[in-house]
Amino acid sequence: MGNHKFDEAALIKNGNYVETVKLEDLAEAYWREENQQTYNNTYFGRIYCPECRCARLTLVNNKRCRDLFLRANDAAEHKECSYLLDTAPFEAYREYIENLSDEDIRKLLKNLIKKMIRNETTEFNPLVLRMKSGKCTDDKIQSKDIYNNRKDLKRQPIKLLTAPLEDDDYGVLKLFYGRVHIKLSEWEKSSSYSLRFRHPNTNKLIITLNFSNAVKEYLEPTITEYDNTVTNIALASRLEKRKGKDGNTYSNAHICNSRFLVIG
């Protein structure tokens, strides 16, 4: 059973779901005072798995690098939840995604937005795959199957785009999702375009997608409609790391495969 890190948590007060809180907002509350007063009053003991809302989470302070991360206290507390499963092996997962039809990948990404951003329930769990003889297959796995019979089941590798990207988020194919600010820019000299996706609150650059005029025509009118707006996106891609000026990265990556991107 995987001991996953979480990018967000469900806040539950007196047994009632209040909202889903991002790791960065928990971290902001944690660092606000030296004694973590704001964090303790609002969140301590009240944060749970964002998917099943059953497993208790703890914000762990890695003192060595001042990084905070979220872990489940006891992974056995997850109920009918994809976090009960290990992540699919990256090579088998890449093969699976690259062999999906355009229509299937569009459905998968739309379902990811529905489940993870809009908090809608779907008839099956879009984050779960079956794995047999080293190959991933998707046979619309219901949440109860995860609980009753989780042999052969794997979790799709997913990552919230507005959470800081970590080293293991680069260079492998994953599903990325989030609510971002989109801006289209034209490079007249090379007659090419770039789409920039920024954090909607901090304006930090998260990912960039460069493409040619021919691709832009294909993307019309979706791109024009969403240009300069904050909207939901999901993509199945490998991200290539870009160095910031200080040699570090917050996020700031290139998207390597634009075929698998859904906006809105």
Ligand SMILES: [Zn+2]
């Ligand atoms: Zn869970």
